[in-house]
Amino acid sequence: MAHISNAIDKKAQDVLTPSGVLKDLLDGNNRFVSNNLNSADNQALVSQTTSGQFPKAVILSCIDSRVPVEIVFDQVIGDVFVARVAGNFENIDILGSMEYSCKVAGSKLVLVLGHESCGAVKAACDGVELGNITAMLDNIMPAVHKSSEEVEGEANSSNKDFVAATVANNVRLTMDRIREKSPILKEMEEQGDIKIVGGVYMLSTGKVEML
Incomplete structure (x- = not known):
């Protein structure tokens, strides 16, 4: 266990690689699972990041309160951008935020993070209609639809295999749409400047399983 008192600066960010950043996040998740988190001098980090930030990654996650992104990856102030929306899907605002994170602010990794037993996914599986939730679930x-072609049994939230498949498919399709809708991020990935990856956080274990 380390004590973190220095925030990432431009010099440190410049030498990071997409693969290295992914390893760093997964190593942090292993520390989380083993209850061996790093400690941090938050006041020092606040002071060092007041005038600027150089995060290593941008993570798109669900709003679920059981998935506190920085904590489950053992990251500190200044380490990661986090975009959150129920169901962890992309839209124009999140795409713009990701483009800012990578093209402008220098982040090396885009991680789409779904999670086990996602309530938004379950609601979509059941065709829930309620206010603005209806459009969100679209x-x-x-x-x-993809899971209904792949998984046997009922295509609703009572089928745990169907829900699990839909969580994973939602992450994969979101990654595909990020590449399709953001020529900036697609080009950065093709040039090796970033990686676009996906994973699923397991509520039952705290483990992030990469897809």
């Missing part, structure tokens, strides 16, 4: 329906 973003997850492509994953529901």
